[in-house]
Amino acid sequence: MSRTVAGHDEQRWRPRLAAAGALAALASVAVAAPAEASPDYSLAATNFAGTQIALHEGVVPGSARADTTDQTLGHDVSGHQGAVDWAAASAGGAKFTYVKATEGTGFVNPQYGQQYDGAHNAGMIRGAYHFARPDISGGAEQAEYFIAHGGGWRSDGKTLPGALDIEYNPYGDVCYGKNQADLTAWITDFTRTYLAKVKRSALIYTSTAWWKQCTGNASGFxxxxxxxxxxxxxxxxxxxxxxxxxxxxxxxxxxxxxxxQNYYNGPFGRVVALAGGAA
Known part of the structure; x- marks a missing residue:
């Protein structure tokens, strides 16, 4: 004999309850949010300061330099160059360098230690730079990632403040899909966060043409x-x-x-002053 539930035959309701449960499970699957695509870092190993500027704006080959009196020679490097012979670079006249540390919030230069510490060991003044990815995350978040992965500053007289490399987007829309006001706000978030955390103002690396196009030639920095x-x-x-x-x-x-190749706009003493805490 079958039991009754609220006056009804339990055996008669079991199939209906099972079917209702299956439908509920299907409904929960149907409304589940699609998984977000992972950020694209496929070019990160070959992105470095100026790759996109050279591509979009061109290079004048073999041009004689303008008056270089009181200019100090330096370099910038990234992981695609591999291990750098810093003793040779120093012997060739370079006094300072910037090394790519990070990109976005998901890439660290695998050669960073050899390049950054190697420059220091060769007696050069060095700093780190961050390749900006405003399409991935906020400016403050990327500043914190940069600082956590080598982009800080120390008062040893040999470390330059960090730099923000903001240039044409290598992954799509040149302005990272942002309007001029939003991109300017992103740069502000990065630089203010860096200043608050490190107590130094970050340099901004860019080109005039990109700055005009993507920030509306913002004048606040x-x-x-x-x-x-x-x-x-x-x-x-x-x-x-x-x-x-x-x-x-x-x-x-x-x-x-x-x-x-870079020139610091002044004699070597100015490079030393920037490393030591001068603006």
Whole structure:
């Protein structure tokens, strides 16, 4: 004899209850949010300061440099160059270098230790830079990632403040799918977070053409963040709005030397001063 539940035959209701449970399970699967795609870092190992600027703006080959009096030679490097012979770089006249540390919030230069510490061991002043990915996460988040993976600063007289490399997006829309106001706000979030955490203002690496196109030529950084300008020709040329001078000029790609070539805008004592805490 079968039992009854609330006056009904239990055996008669079991199939219906099972079917209702199956339908509920199917419904929960149907409404589940699709998994988010992982950020694309497929080019991270070959992205470095100026790769996209050279691609979009071109390089003037073999151009004679402008007056280099009181200019200090330096380089910048990233993981794609592998281990760097810093003793040779120093013997060739380089006094400082910037090393790529991170990209976005998911890539660390695998050569960072050899490049960053190797430059220091060769007696060069060195700093780290971050390849910006505003399409992946916020500016504050990327500043914190950068600091946590080598982008900080120490008061040893040999460490330059970190730099933000913000240039044409190698993965898609050149302005990372953001309008000018939002991209300017992203840069502000990065630089303010870096200053708050490290107590130094980050340099901003960019080109005038990109800055105009993607920030609307924002002028609010010139009094706070030293400019590291990329332009591959005989003259520095026009600066982005807000800056009356560049601190560093990346003037050439490679050239048989480790990394790209830069001039610090002043004698070596100015490089030492920046490392020591001067703006």
């Amino acid at each position: 010139g009094n706070t963040n030293p400019l590291w300008l990329a332009r591959y020709g005989p003259e520095v040329g026009e600066l982005p709005a807000g800056w009356d001078k560049q601190s560093i000029w990346q003037f050439a790609r490679g050239g048989g030397l480790p990394g790209d």
